Amino acid sequence: MPTNHEIVISDQKGRLDKVLAQELTDLSRSRIQELITEGNVLVNEKSEKSSYKVNAGDKIIVHEPKLKPLSLEAENIPLDIVYEDQDVIVVNKPQGMVVHPSAGHPDHTLVNALLFHTKELAQSPEGFRPGIVHRIDKDTSGLLMIAKNPKARASLEDQLAHKTNKRVYLAIVHGNFTESNGTITAPIARNPQDRKKMAVVEGGKYAVTHFKVLEQFPGYSLISCRLETGRTHQIRVHMKYIGHPLAGDPLYGPKKTLKGNGQFLHAEILGFKQPTTGKLLEFSRPVPKIFEDTLTKLRRLKK
Template identity: 70%
Template structure:
């Protein structure tokens, strides 16, 4: 169902997207920016930019179209396949691609691309994420393992639960470290003040991240993270919690950061046991060009 809102500005003086977010709590900042871009937001019956400063007397009309139902249709989207056999696929997911259909992202996902590539994907209980056994965020790049049948799904999920697989991430983060490595053991749950975010909370689920400092620059560091658990936004939340948010992170990081297409976080190494042969498989993939470019610039100013 389409929803319509009419907002009156009294004495506020803030950005358009921030004003709407404060008045309509059910909308995320990302969704609001999409609505503004798609001309579903009018200020005094005119289209304005996200950065428009609202003023007293402004009348803002917000139209929220009904979301399309989740799609699991095959789509001819290029896939970077690193490895494939009868049981598993390993893909290098690009930054900007959502893993499976969800509210706000009904299509153009990795699952849609996988369905075009093969009919052999393990069924999922929900129906809209066949083959998916773990995820990385939309703006995180890197390696994912995909199950092609029920036996493979069971095996890969069990390896995740037993922590017997290997997942290493590269991250460019804010600030410098006095230590060479560390362990973050802090429970993660839904943020009490912002339901769109996760946070370190007393009653959260156990979450453990290991990190190693690889290089340090002027105000930034390159680190490697190893996941022991796999909570939503775990690395991003944990690094922000210790005062080193991931550069470019729009949700947990500062506004003044490295320019890019979201957080500078890359799933670099993935290792697991092949479900049938029981052979150990391990893969490594370089970060995307924007990640390498920013690293080179940081090294030049070191």
Template identity: 75%
Template sequence: MPKKYLLEVKDEHGRLDKFVSEQVPDLSRTRVKELIQDKNILVNNKSEKVSYKVQAGDCVLVNVPAVKPLDVVPENIPLDIVYEDDDVIVVNKPQGMVVHPAPGHPDHTLVNALLYHTKDLAQSPEGFRPGIVHRIDKDTSGLLMIAKNAKARESLEDQLAHKTNKRIYWAIVHGNFGEEGGTIDALIGRNPYDRKKMAVVENGKKAVTHFKVLEQFKGFSLIECQLETGRTHQIRVHLDYIGHAVAGDPLYGPRKTLKGHGQFLHAKVLGFRHPQSGKWMEFSVEPPKIFQDTLAQLEKKQVIR
């Protein structure tokens, strides 16, 4: 059911999104920002920015549309749950699984599996991605954090926005390096020539990837990447940009590559502060068997010290 709130600013001050989230506990700050951007929150009958500073005497109308019906069906799909409590789930997503339903992938997703596992997932405005605060690509394996309630969702999304969490990936890439590591700081946006792809473009959004070379083989390298930002396909685009495309990548890599089930990219380490306790939590999982077997084969051929 849609809800409406009429809030009068008395002696409060500060940003509009902060004021509304404090006055309406059921709304997370993230949800409030969405409502402001969609012009569902008006100040004195006018649409204002998220950063608007409320003043005594302001009248704030909050219109909360009904959440779109969830038409995603729970499916009994096994989950590799690394950690779970009343607020969060940390799951190790297998390669080949889509995170949430989308055109072309209406079911058999991580969300379908999560809905079968638990009814406690933070609502999403769209309805089709409850609990999801960040994503990894279908053929990328590894760790994801899931929010089970609105407070957890707000906290985890805030940590992502302020870059206070930790996300470390392993990747097998084409070519060898003369340096031990580096930082790729290049704007990423939609590829103007191919709408299915992202690219480094002048009018893109800031994207920063730090990398470290772990081991080098004949024609390939194992590297560790740490995300500072989280743009779509960021690691894949950045590594292709510097001439070291992820092996097996069907979208950004060369045709002649390592055989597998898509890109050899694995979200190995995930760290964040717990939404309730504030305690730092960090998890690590090994890459899938095909990733480890491929590394073993590369080591047999030749390791470059």
């Protein structure tokens, strides 16, 4: 069924698309921009552009049309393939790409692109996740390992379960640190007050994140995070829990933050054993341009 959302602006400020992304956390900013472009967003009964600056008292109606059914279709979408052999593919996922089809994102995903690239992808129990053994969020960039056959899937999933693989992320977070490194051990589950979010919850799933402070700027820090476990939104939730939410994070961060296209989080290093040979493979990729440009601006503030 189509869904309508009604929002009356009180103290919210800024662009229409940004304000709606903060208010309607189940919709991505890109999806909101699509709805605006398609004429499905009315401000005081008029269509406005995404760049429209909201005003106190504005009445906004967002019409969310019925989503088309999911279908696994191959799509000719460019991929940054870092490595490929008979068992695995390592992909550098761009920021803004969803990993696999879902109700809110039926197509244009990494899986759709992979299906165009190869017919060899390990089937998944869920059906819409062929080849996928782990995920990163839509607005997180970086490295993912893909299984091409059942043997590879079993091996990669076993490495994830036994914490023998290597996953290191770079993140820009709010605030500065007195310590140079640390470990966050805090259970994660669905937020009981807001089902769209995860949170540190007693009785949740065991979760461990190791972090290291790489560089500090006025009001922000660059850190690396090594995942010991891989819970949904783990780094984003853990860093908020210790008072250092990710910059740009529309779900867990403050409204006053760095301009970008979502959280500044990049899966920089990925290491695992090749499923057939057992050889240790390790890959790294630099942060995307918007991340690097933001670091350059922050470094200027230190001078």
